[in-house]
Amino acid sequence: MHKVVIPIGPQHPALKEPESFSVTLSGEKIMKFSARLGYNHRGIEKACEERTYIQDVYLTERICGICSHSHSTCFVQAVEEIAGADIPKRALYIRTLVGELERIHSHLLWLGVAGHEVGFDTLLMYTWRDREVVMDILAMLTGNRVNYGINTIGGVRRDVTAEQGKAILKAMDTLEERTNYYIQIATKETTLIQRLSGVGLLSNKDALKLGAVGPTARASGVDRDVRRDDPYAAYAEVKFKVITDNHNDVYGRTLVRVGELLETYKIIRQIIKKMPEGPLTVKVPRKIPAGEAVSRYEAPRGEDMHYVKSNGTEKPDRVKVRAPTLANIQTVAKMLEDRQLADLPIVIAAIDPCFSCTDRLTGIRHAGKRSKSVLKWEELHAYSIRHYREHGIDFAELNKKMRKALK
Amino acid sequence: MTKEESIQSELVKKFGALEGKTRIQRPRRIFTEAPPGSFREIFEYAIQKLGFVVLSTITGLDEGTTLGFMYHIAREDGIMLNIKVSVDRNNPVIKTITEYFPAADIYERELMDLLGAQVQGLPKATRYPLSDDWPADEYPLRKDWKKSTGSEAKNNA
Incomplete structure (x- = not known):
């Protein structure tokens, strides 16, 4: 043909x-x-070299809108290792808590997207409604739904009160009940099972060979999880199972993620129960002595890795980021081999791709050699106002009308 | 002797060139610097004999007169070995490691785009991550590359 x-x-x-x-x-x-790939490339690695360590905490947090805490934790861990800072236990527990809450929000978001991609929009509505429970908790703890700003070099910036602890435990009960319902759907709803089974196959051998990470790897029977294998923050002090599955397909990836949700609730309960009293930060000097460190973090999508090299100044010499999607995207070609075009959306969605993470680094607003000019922000702003006015929309007028109506 | 120490002593015993260049920074983190001539042998030995079967990524470093390439490989038990090899900045040639880790392809293309590494043995393919019209002789992660020397400045000039 x-x-x-x-x-x-x-x-x-x-x-x-x-x-x-x-x-x-x-x-x-x-x-x-x-x-x-590369369309989301924003030059973050280069930008990190031109900023101070503390500015970089906020910059790395903005590598991704979903696993923002993953990136900032991964970064501060590396810097703290070079500085030789001994981080207070309570701060490590709070980092773990926010990290696991982030995992809940990410996995529920994924479940909704997966439902949507196979035409099961009821699942999207349900999971995203339930996701609001954890978003509210995150907003209560950190003031933000995403980009929590909880990390700083040397610890965390906000404490968790006893009342907040109670609210979290209550939310975990609600979410656990809902997750059990989703597990029931995933294991009993035949239309969903049949749509996902055998789709996006990735054998154990291929997953190992192609370097898959996170739930994508674990659903192909690869028993790896940085939280257990290379523990950071408070993970060495909590008990949890690493969920794996041998379906090797999108169905397996679904089971792994809902299974991980249940483990996450367990971790959070232990964290709240065992959280030690004590300070939230230690003082770390602005200038970090020369050295290097590699930090690994199990983000919701898999292993996130930061390498930081310092040179004794207040700015890093090099920051390198490897986000999980870059490791997983290479498995997609294998998963789609000989498959139907109609499977493409769910197969791509099943690695839970995040291209903002993947394309993090280099280069300025590059307009290409052929273009004649670069618009400055003010020019762009003025241009958009002019454009809309020419098309009969005047925001100044509309604002006036709105203010009048509100009175 | 911890696992890290036995890995270190085995490496040093097998490859004399690593003597004094290998350090255990903390549990599960070993750093070493391999001479370009024996890098491949050491790398292969670490994968096949010492169990470093996971490639996390490759970091490219501009070190002034040399370009450094640090290969981050890990074992199932979480121990990570970071092997750095430094080559002449004016002739930064390295060989692909895709025969050991097919996934290294994209990491190596990144080194080519951002640091100007010349990776031997990679098939021709689309570039990553810079745009197709990015000038051929500009490598943004090199230290002497500044925004002001980049194409944006040239466009504005």
Whole structure:
């Protein structure tokens, strides 16, 4: 049959972030799949070198909108190791707590997206409603739904009160009940099982060979989890199981994530119960002595890794980030081999990709050599006002009307 | 003797060049610097004989007169070995490690784009992560590359 190459992206209604896929089809069957990434490249690694360590905490937190705490924790851990700082236990517990709350929000978000991609939008509505429970908890603890700003070099910035602890435990009960319901759906609802089973197959051998991480790897029977294997924060002091599965497909990836949710509730209960009293921070000098460190963190999508090199000044010499999606995206081509085009959305969604994380680093607002000018922010602002006015929309007028109506 | 110490002593015993260049920074973190000539042998030995079967990533470093490439490999028990190899900045040639880790492909392309590494043995493919019209001789993670020397400044000039 004649082969057709279909480009998907970088701008496409079905994609949540810019990335570009090129799919070679024979009929409905996928013959070849390749991805072109880099569209979210913002120059964060270079930018880190030009900023102080404390500014970089906030910058790394903004690598990703979902696993923001993962990146900032991974970064501060490396800096603290070089500085030789002994972080107070209570701070480590609070980091672990926020990290696990983040995992709940990420996994529930994923479950909703997965439901949506297979046309099961009721699941999307349910899981995203329940996700609000954990978002409220995060907002209560940190003041923000995302980008929590809880980490600082040397500890954490906010304490957790006893009342907040009680509210968290109550929320865990609600979420556990809901998660058990989702497990029931995942194991009994035949339409869902049949839609996900055998889709996006990744054998154990291929998962190992291609370096898959996180739930994507664990659903192919790879028993790896940084929280257990290379413990950081307070993970050495809590008990939990690493969930693995041998379905090797999208169905397995679903089971792993809902299973992990239950383990996360267990971790959070232990954290609240065992959280020691004490200070929240230790003082770390602004200038970090010369050295280097590698920090690993089990983000919701898998292993996140930061390498930091210092040179004795208040700015790092090098910051390197490897987010989990970059490790997992390479498995997608394998998963799609010989599959139907209709499976593509759920297979890509099943690695829970995050291209903002993946494309974190380098380079300024690059306008390309061929373009003649670069718009400054004020120019862009003025241009948009002019554009809308030419199309009959005047925000100044609208604002006046609105203010009048509100009176 | 801890596991880390036995790995260190085994490496030093097998490869004399690593003597005095290997350090255990903390539990589960070993750093070492390999001479370019024997890097591949050491790397292969670590994977095949010492159980470092996970590749986390490769970090590229601009060290002034040399470019450093640090390979972060880990074992199932969480011990991570960070092997650095430094090559001449004016002729930064390294060989691909995709025969050991096929996933290294994208990490190596990143080194090519951002630091100007020349990776031998990689097939031709689309670049990552810079845009297709990024100038060929500009490597943003090199220390002498500043925003003001980049193409944005040239466009504004």
